[in-house]
Amino acid sequence: MTKIKNMEEFATVSGISRPTVSKYFNDPSSVRPRTRARIEEALKEHDYRPNIYAVNQNRKLTKAVGIVVPLLVDPYFAEIARKLEKRCIDRGYRPTLFSAHGQTDQEVDVLESLRSLKPAGVLLAPLGRSSNHAVLEKFCCDVPTLIFDSSVGEFGLSFVGSDNRQFTTHITDYLCRTGEPPCFFEMKTPANPNAHRRRQAYLDAMAQFGQPAKVISIDGEGWEFEEIGRRGGHQAFEDGAFSTNTVLCSNDRLAIGLLTACYERGIQVGRGPNCSIRVAGQDGHPHSRFTCPPLTTISHDYDTVSRTAADSLFAAIDGDVTPWNSTRIEGKLTLRSSA
Amino acid sequence: MTKIKNMEEFATVSGISRPTVSKYFNDPSSVRPRTRARIEEALKEHDYRPNIYAVNQNRKLTKAVGIVVPLLVDPYFAEIARKLEKRCIDRGYRPTLFSAHGQTDQEVDVLESLRSLKPAGVLLAPLGRSSNHAVLEKFCCDVPTLIFDSSVGEFGLSFVGSDNRQFTTHITDYLCRTGEPPCFFEMKTPANPNAHRRRQAYLDAMAQFGQPAKVISIDGEGWEFEEIGRRGGHQAFEDGAFSTNTVLCSNDRLAIGLLTACYERGIQVGRGPNCSIRVAGQDGHPHSRFTCPPLTTISHDYDTVSRTAADSLFAAIDGDVTPWNSTRIEGKLTLRSSA
DNA sequence: TCAAAAACTTTACGCGCGTAAATATTTTGT
DNA sequence: ACAAAATATTTACGCGCGTAAAGTTTTTGA
Numbered sequence: 175m176t177k178i179k180n181m182e183e184f185a186t187v188s189g190i191s192r193p194t195v196s197k198y199f200n201d202p203s204s205v206r207p208r209t210r211a212r213i214e215e216a217l218k219e220h221d222y223r224p225n226i227y228a229v230n231q232n233r234k235l236t237k238a239v240g241i242v243v244p245l246l247v248d249p250y251f252a253e254i255a256r257k258l259e260k261r262c263i264d265r266g267y268r269p270t271l272f273s274a275h276g277q278t279d280q281e282v283d284v285l286e287s288l289r290s291l292k293p294a295g296v297l298l299a300p301l302g303r304s305s306n307h308a309v310l311e312k313f314c315c316d317v318p319t320l321i322f323d324s325s326v327g328e329f330g331l332s333f334v335g336s337d338n339r340q341f342t343t344h345i346t347d348y349l350c351r352t353g354e355p356p357c358f359f360e361m362k363t364p365a366n367p368n369a370h371r372r373r374q375a376y377l378d379a380m381a382q383f384g385q386p387a388k389v390i391s392i393d394g395e396g397w398e399f400e401e402i403g404r405r406g407g408h409q410a411f412e413d414g415a416f417s418t419n420t421v422l423c424s425n426d427r428l429a430i431g432l433l434t435a436c437y438e439r440g441i442q443v444g445r446g447p448n449c450s451i452r453v454a455g456q457d458g459h460p461h462s463r464f465t466c467p468p469l470t471t472i473s474h475d476y477d478t479v480s481r482t483a484a485d486s487l488f489a490a491i492d493g494d495v496t497p498w499n500s501t502r503i504e505g506k507l508t509l510r511s512s513a
Numbered sequence: 514m515t516k517i518k519n520m521e522e523f524a525t526v527s528g529i530s531r532p533t534v535s536k537y538f539n540d541p542s543s544v545r546p547r548t549r550a551r552i553e554e555a556l557k558e559h560d561y562r563p564n565i566y567a568v569n570q571n572r573k574l575t576k577a578v579g580i581v582v583p584l585l586v587d588p589y590f591a592e593i594a595r596k597l598e599k600r601c602i603d604r605g606y607r608p609t610l611f612s613a614h615g616q617t618d619q620e621v622d623v624l625e626s627l628r629s630l631k632p633a634g635v636l637l638a639p640l641g642r643s644s645n646h647a648v649l650e651k652f653c654c655d656v657p658t659l660i661f662d663s664s665v666g667e668f669g670l671s672f673v674g675s676d677n678r679q680f681t682t683h684i685t686d687y688l689c690r691t692g693e694p695p696c697f698f699e700m701k702t703p704a705n706p707n708a709h710r711r712r713q714a715y716l717d718a719m720a721q722f723g724q725p726a727k728v729i730s731i732d733g734e735g736w737e738f739e740e741i742g743r744r745g746g747h748q749a750f751e752d753g754a755f756s757t758n759t760v761l762c763s764n765d766r767l768a769i770g771l772l773t774a775c776y777e778r779g780i781q782v783g784r785g786p787n788c789s790i791r792v793a794g795q796d797g798h799p800h801s802r803f804t805c806p807p808l809t810t811i812s813h814d815y816d817t818v819s820r821t822a823a824d825s826l827f828a829a830i831d832g833d834v835t836p837w838n839s840t841r842i843e844g845k846l847t848l849r850s851s852a
Numbered sequence: 853t854c855a856a857a858a859a860c861t862t863t864a865c866g867c868g869c870g871t872a873a874a875t876a877t878t879t880t881g882t
Numbered sequence: 883a884c885a886a887a888a889t890a891t892t893t894a895c896g897c898g899c900g901t902a903a904a905g906t907t908t909t910t911g912a
Contacts, residue, residue, distance in 0.1 A: 180898055191861045196900065206859060206909085226629045227570040228898035232867055246610075247591040247799065256586060256614055268626065271585075271610045275595055287607065290565045400803045430803050437805035460586065464739045464769050466776035466805040519868055530891045535870065545879085545889060567868035571897055 178222035188216030199224050230292065239267040239487070240288045240296040243323075244281070244365075245397050246273035248427070249460040250474075251299065254323070257480035258297050265488055267294065276365075276397035278304045285313045295487045298330070299323035302366025320487040322479065324366040328498050331490045334483040336474050337502035338368045341456050342375035342422070345472045347383070348507055349420050353445075353452060355385040357416050359432060360424035361402060362391040369424050372456065376422065388417045403431020404438075411439055420452040420513065426462050426471055429455030433465055433512070443467055444511045452513035458505065468510035478503045517561035527555030538563050565607075569631065578606040578826070579627045579635040583620070583663075583704075584736050585612035587766070588799040589813075590638065593662070596819035597636050604827055606633065615736035617643045624652045634826045637669070638662035641705025659826040661818065663705040667837050670829045673822040675813050676841035677707045680795050681714035681761070684811045686722070687846055688759050692784075692791060694724040696755050698771060699763035700741060701730040708763050711795065715761065727756045742770020743777075750778055759791040759852065765801050765810055768794030772804055772851070782806055783850045791852035797844065807849035817842045 178184045181199075185192040190213055198205050198213050205213070230236050239262045243251040255271055262269035270291065274281035281301050288296060295318040300310060302324045311329050313319065319330040349356040358376045360369055373389060380387035392406025403423065410416060423429035432453055433443060442449045444467045455462060458473020482501055489496075517523045520538075524531040529552055537544050537552050544552070569575050578601045582590040594610055601608035609630065613620035620640050627635060634657040639649060641663045650668050652658065658669040688695040697715045699708055712728060719726035731745025742762070749755060762768035771792055772782060781788045783806045794801060797812020821840055828835075 182898080192899085193862085193901075194860060197860095200900085209860080223629055225570065225898055227566045227631075228867095229900080231564065231566040231570060231869090231898085232900040246585065247588050247595060249586050249588060249591075252586040252588075252591055256612070271612075273595070273610075290562055292566075400800075404803065433805055434803045434807065437807075461739075461800060464743070464773045466772055468773065468776075521868080531869085532871075532892085533890060536890095539870085548890075564868055567897095568870080570868085570899090571870040573870095 175219065175221050178220045181222075181224060184216065184220060184222040187220055188213050190216075199229075235294050235491075236292045237266065237268050238291050238293040239269045240272060240291060240293045240298075241269050242272045242274065242281075242284055242288070242296065242298045242300075244274050244299055244301045245276045246271070247275075248397070250426075250457060251323075253460055254299075254474075254476055254480055257476055258484055261480060261484035265484075274301050276301070278306055282306050282309050285309060289313070289317065293317060295320065295491050297322060297483055297487055300326050300366075302326060302368075303363070304365065318487070318490050320483055320490070322483040324368055325500065326367065330498075332486050332496070332498055333500040334479060334486060335368070335500075335502055336479060337504050338371035339375040339378075340502075341472045341505045342372045343379045344505070344507060345454055345456060345470075346376055346379040346422060348509075349422060349452070349454060349513060350379075350383050350385060353513075354418040354420045355380065355383070356420040356422035356452075356454065357388040357390055357418055358424070359390050359403075359406070359410070359421050359428060360392070361394055361399075361406075361428065363395065364424065365397060372424050386417070388415075390415045390421075399425065399427035400431040400434070403428035404434045405431075407432040407435030408439070411435070411441075416451070419450060421454070423453065423455045426455035426457040426459035426469060429453055429469055429471070429512075430459075430461065430465055433467075433469070437466075445513065446511075454513040456505075458508055462508070463510070465512070467512040470510045470513040471508050472505040473508045474505055475503045514558065514560050517559045520561075520563060523555065523559060523561040526559055527552050529555075538568075574633050574830075575631045576605065576607050577630050577632040578608045579611060579630060579632045579637075580608050581611045581613065581620075581623055581627070581635065581637045581639075583613050583638055583640040584615045585610070586614075587736070589765075589796060590662075592799055593638075593813075593815055593819055596815055597823055600819060600823035604823075606827075613640050615640070617645055621645050621648050624648060628652070628656065632656060634659065634830045636661060636822055636826055639665050639705075641665060641707075642702070643704065657826070657829050659822055659829070661822040663707055664839065665706065669837075671825050671835070671837055672839040673818060673825060674707070674839075674841055675818060676843050677710035678714040678717075679841070680811045680844045681711040682718045683844065683846060684793055684795060684809075685715055685718040685761060687848075688761060688791070688793060688852060689718075689722050689724060692852075693757040693759045694719065694722070695759040695761035695791075695793065696727040696729055696757055697763070698729050698731070698742075698745070698749070698760050698767060700733055700738075700745075700767065702734065703763065704736060711763050725756070727754075729754045729760075738764065738766035739770040739773070742767035743773045744770075746771040746774030747778070750774070750780075755790070758789060760793070762792065762794045765794035765796040765798035765808060768792055768808055768810070768851075769798075769800065769804055772806075772808070776805075784852065785850070793852040795844075797847055801847070802849070804851070806851045809849045809852040810847050811844040812847045813844055814842045 185195045259269045272284040314330040321330045321333045325333045394402030455471040462469040524534045598608045611623040653669040660669045660672045664672045733741030794810040801808040
């Protein structure tokens, strides 16, 4: 295992000319099998990898892919990012993970660093409401970008996300069929447009089912949804805002906070005999299985969303030109004991 | 805002020579104030940023820093990574985030890609028990690496983490003083050596307090601690393994799973009149505030750990040669209603 | 077997920038 | 105001690799 300085040296020890070695590293299948074998033989005995900086300097198209999420400490985003990362690697790209950490300026900074990476493409889940739309739009013009999770205008190549209307319609239907019709528990100024779609779907569904709708919009800014849900829950109880014994939360993290508020007030949650309230969430958050009670929710189809998003980007990189379009994946009801 | 191709062009439009411009980008304070002003003036009107690939090709020392965690979907690691990331940016480095996603081969892959990044330094939280020690050690020889969170031999520049002995001693003391002495709930084959330190500290503390110790080691492999804790909790209840009404869990995620098991068995947790068991965790996991009941735990000092780790690395990069040493930061007891 | 096709070698240039050396210009202190 | 010090300019080379062009060798197929 001798150390090799550069491709020239490696070409010498492997007995192949440098241009051919270069060709091999760009696509091992582009050289004759015997040549490939000789190179891979040499690769085992000599520790050499092309200098990515020198490689990328001369390539028009980098193999880098950026993955951007609004908040990596949210396991939902961490999970979807993980799946996207894997798909990139499997396709021979080198993914780099970024998080805006819930802040507008950081999202801008991330896009800025991403530019200098000269990536082949970017998978971007925007902050949403607090995104800098001008910066976002300009970025999408310059870099092949696929938007996922939350759509903010028809930017980028396309959009792939969950079907928020189906999510809410489906779980509202379930709740109506199995007990009192749900109130809708949400943030007054939600972080992204998915929340608006969910509220509207709730209102539509309740109208369709001939049930009285009740939306509880709680205060709170930022991305600490659990704490916002907890405080908002307490406030709602004090105000007597819950008009039925069933609450559908706009998302799981809000529901988790509401569960905490219920616990703190000694209110039992679930379908059991001593329970006085049912709580449901939306998202299928990785943590929802372990709340007390375990949270009934409607889950993102992580696999399909990540596959569709990644494949769309790869197709675009490979030259497939399709007009902007929006793909929305249905969710699956996950019944647990909270509702 | 005209587009500039390279530094040559930018030097021309700014009226400064290219070597001086180059000097400016490496350290803005290294040029005369008026020169700097002229460059920054030009920067406002012309959209130019040095090509990082060309820059890094010629620099012996890159400004890149790698941050590696074992499992990014765990909000504890996401949070500590976020803080480290910020500290790197504040010091002018370009951090890149990696996760081993709990898997040995992925950790190896991450270190491999990290090599080709030629980073100035790496902040590495290893998987622990399942790390490939040989690969890890070799990596640390080649790249300035500071190990944090979990120590696996005296690799790298130094180690910075939490004082697990203090964690467990402190919370064990609290539990003994406020009720029945705790049993210790842990995984039989824990992911990292911190767990062993905690068990030993528990045993030592109980001996010192003159209390009978009871360690419950549950089955389970991998990083899905909540599910392992839940299953293990059920098993422990069935076996009558809890010899007192108080359980100290080896970490918060295990505790969260145990809380779920308690809920599923109708066992009330906490200090209240109807409660039959107290449960405490260790880590101060971001989620521990929102469990039902909220989890009493001993919290990592995220700020001090991240600051100490980052500063140690930066010092080493700047040429400070200190012998390998281990810094362990104390935790703070966070009292909530679970114990 | 032999010509065409495919793959490889040799040679050479350029990418965008760091950096060194020699020279020219500005700033500083007195 | 003038010499010394600091800073900027000019010139030039090299980093490691992609890639093009022309020539050589190997493979393919009828």
